[in-house]
Amino acid sequence: MVGCSRLSLAYYSLTVAHLISPPSLKSLSGSSLKSFSILPLSPINASPPLVESLQGPALTPSSSSPAALLPSNPIQSNPTPRESLPRATKMKEYWTALASLMGAFAFLQGVLHAVFPAELRAAVARLLGRLTRGLSPYCYFDVTEMDGMSTNEIYDAVQLYLSSTAAPASGARLSLSRPLNASSFTFGLAASDRVSDSFAGAAVTWEHVVAPRQGQGFSWRPLPEEKRRFTLRIRRGDRDKLLPAYLDHILAAAAEIRRRSKDRLLYTNARGGAMDARGLPWDPVPFKHPSTFDTLAMDPARKAAIMADLRDFAGGSAFYERTGRAWKRGYLLYGPPGTGKSSMIAAMANFLGYDVYDLELTEVGSNAELRKLLMKTTSKSIIVIEDIDCSVDLTNRAKPAAAAPAPRPRPGIDGGIEQDGGAGSAARSITLSGLLNFTDGLWSCCGAERIFVFTTNHVEKLDPALLRSGRMDMHIFMSYCTFPALRILLKNYLGFQSDGELDGGAEEAVLRGLEEWVDAAEITPADVSEVLIKNRRSGKAEAMRELLDVLKDRAAGKRQRGGGASAAAETGKEAGGENEEEEEEKRALESPKEGKEQAGIDSCGDGHDDVAEAKKEV
């Protein structure tokens, strides 16, 4: 087919060349026009006036023989020198020659294509490419966007690095975008653009190549419509000294740029293990939680201890390497609802500049899927499992999770279909040992600088194995509001800074009242915040008075309920099993409060499995 079309193209070109410049037209030029014009026209059809006007002296009927009609040939008898031809004629000659050449070329190409198969031609092209590359002083490296079915971390890093550092300096063309809800613009190198960079005194060039994907092929998930890659060109001589160090430099620079300039990202696995076009099971949204350690209502000493621990962790690369420990740390946040566990996670993320992965365990179908989710997290991140006691049954290592989702066929994390049920259904849900491996197994070390945070309202329901050091290194009890914590909330919501702001004895008395009643009221920071929000327009003094009333009411209610409960206990323990259970839970939550005066933070240090033994006050 190709050969045919080429042949017809050759024929077409030759025809065009002929039409553009027929031989007759070539000779009908200049001074010879008048005497020569009769030749191509039939003398019978030519009208006399036209013939006359073209011929000069009129032809007489006597000169009717063909020989007599022929004039003396001006070309032969008096050849016109080429230089003296008019410009237009010369141009025509050039075009004719060019068209003939093209025709010949197309003809030859058609013959070649017909004779040599495509495979042979490709092999020759490859050979030629290799030869020219061998002679070139440069070598080239491709950094593709997709590495097999998953995304290539280096591609992202190069893109970030080039667009933030090298590209603006070089004046390259940049694509500009702002992801939904993001607060800053993102620059990217446009397709087919090049940018130069230098490292350790050597110059390198990056090119961004974007090509449409030829076909989707067979895949359970859609692939990106374009194939993108960066091509790095460096001199052969610089290759060995440059490559590893330069790539390390790019990765480190990209991580730093991300940390400094980018919004925190909050990832969720709400798609239930299905992967997106770039092979990621996580959906990111900008993380905009404004909570910081400044706004977090907590005893200042405990807060300082947590911040110091986080600081040590983030700067502890050398320490973790020296001691042979995986660079990760686990925090367990426990306490009643509304005491600030989520706020604490946000404060940690904002303090360290880490992304947050909010792992929804009920969306995870199996231990293998859990492991793969872990592998798709990045370093410098906090992996959160909230209300872990509600997510899975964590009391038996071998038993599959009771609260795991009902088996259902769905696209697996690898892109394949996972069909639950049947003989292998036990392996289709998360077990405690799967979760233990997640936090402390070999796979948990596949990235660096990661923090695991588990939250629960019922610490007593958790298996001690989950709480041991190495998994949950620090146990943080989020308590009811204490007076120092309450002062932080007064500052946040009313702008109350110091006692000096109080207007006289009455307001001073209200503040002392708050101090006196806050512990007895057992009120959460969330409830205190609510009272202050409601009354913030009434002024500082009025809002504080309102809060004092609420505290007193709560304390009285507690006292009454306490009295009622003990009376019931005395009269034959009439309070049913439900009440008993409630009391038990309450006692479990209150137990850490015994140590509240000291710190309220438990740090596990010796690896004992027993929670009680493992808990040590910091």
Ligand SMILES: Nc1ncnc2c1ncn2[C@@H]1O[C@H](COP(=O)(O)OP(=O)(O)OP(=O)(O)O)[C@@H](O)[C@H]1O
């Ligand atoms: N310690 C705190 N410091 C500052 N604000 C707090 C604190 N605790 C609670 N709040 C306020 O109460 C709201 C709810 O708090 P948060 O969600 O952090 O509590 P939680 O302990 O995670 O609750 P739950 O266990 O129900 O998830 C927050 O938006 C915040 O405004």
